Amino acid sequence: MSFPNPAEVSVDEKLAAFDSVPLFMKSLPDDYGNDAAISALQSLAHEGTPDEIAQNFKSQGNDYFKGKRYREALAFYTQGVDAKPTDPALQEALLCNRAACNLELKNYRSVLNDCSRALALNPRSSKAYYRSASALAALQRYEECLDCCDRCLTYDVDNATVTILRARVLGLKEALEKRLQEKEDKTRQEQREKQHLQAAFNARSLVVMHSPKGTPENPYVPHFDPEDLSNQTIVFPAFFLYPQYATSDIISKFVEDTPFSAHIANMFPPQAPAPDWDKNGEYVDGRLVIYAMTHRRRLLKVGKKMTLRDVFKAAQPKEGDPGDGLELKDGCLTFVVLPKGEVEREWIDDFKNNRFRVA
Structure with missing residues (x-):
């Protein structure tokens, strides 16, 4: 196979070129036809015990995650999960890693699902709590996010990333509550003013009427x-x-x-x-x-x-x-x-x- 002139292509293009070579492929295509090399590699990918197969997919997923190629990494972690490893620690790692990919891809519901499964395997999984909390923060479910952080910090007291996330979300929660309170106060004040104005109209015997087709936009109001x-x-x-x-x-x-x-x-x-x-x-x-x-x-x-x-x-x-x-x-x-x-x-x-x- 001939490669393009290095001066004419980017690093990403060079990596893509390697991906087309069976020996260097990070994932094997399902439709590989009569390609003997790909057939052999496809067989090798699924050889070994479920734990060995899952560990292999996990390693490949890690490589892609480090390169910030989250969709490809997610596919490998999924194959690792589908291999049904027997080691609980390996299962937990695959689920947490897949959650990390989905967090980057903003698939927050998937993050919560995988973290829930990881916590069922290991109730003291700090990574699962952290990624759950991060997804909940993105969904503005601040109370649940803080609960995740608190649960994690009960046993992992010195976890700096969870502590920082908790402080940030607490600030967001307080700011949101302040905005909601201000909005509620404004609505209540507007309602009082409306009632006061209506009472004033009644005192002046005004007959309030509206157009049959609805009130037109009017910049001037009483x-x-x-x-x-x-x-x-x-x-x-x-x-x-x-x-x-x-x-x-x-x-x-x-x-x-x-x-x-x-x-x-x-x-x-x-x-x-x-x-x-x-x-x-x-x-x-x-x-x-x-x-x-x-x-x-x-x-x-x-x-x-x-x-x-x-x-x-x-x-x-x-x-x-x-x-x-x-x-x-x-x-x-x-x-x-x-x-x-x-x-x-x-x-x-x-x-x-x-x-x-x-x-």
Whole structure:
């Protein structure tokens, strides 16, 4: 057989070339045809007592493991186990070595199975405990991992690798427990805030509604004003609808104690250019009127100096009347803004005739 020029191939390629030579093969192929050399070696591999055969496969597996060729090493250890040696120490070694291969290959369930078998043979197998603990750590089964380490250290007190693993896993366990506790605390706090917010909605007679197709993603949600330390003031997102032109604006943070006039003055100052959609230049502060609609379709005219809190009170039902209030749909309030005069009167007529619907 001719080998490639050493300068042109890597070490791994050189080893692979040797593997194709029967004399140097680490494993023998099942389908070797009429190759007499391979046939002879195949027979030799299975000659001797079960212990001798298993020891031979173990030695070959060790060679591959040292070269970090874990899959090949695993195959040899498996052949050693399948040879059914009678020596318990040899059985234990093969199982522990195979577990070491599976640990490198991240086959953690197989590691646990082999280590369990090894411990049945030798309850004081430190390698089996260490590899079990390593697999359990990788699976984040920290309590079981620590139990393995503790069992091993009861008789192998000075085992440095197990001691180091135990310390590392104890730190991981504590960190995980801290994260879980923080997550639980956050969930509990969010639940309390949600309940507090719902109680505040009820106090304001808000009718919470959701879209039939589910709540759309909305970056603006009602929340308590962080500047109010008493936690009594709510900030709402609010739509201002302009039905005359089928368009709208959103006030992302409408503090409920802020008067509507402050937003209108900021959005439609007299000296500023009209919005592109305002064809007739009618939407100017001082010439506009705002309406709110309740759940039971009562129409409320919003005075300039009124705040959201004032509108909430105005929308509440009178004593003895059916429940009513402003609708909070998908977390947003909705108001209609119109120019005073003919447009306003036409819209009110449409609303009364049931032709207007809030989207």
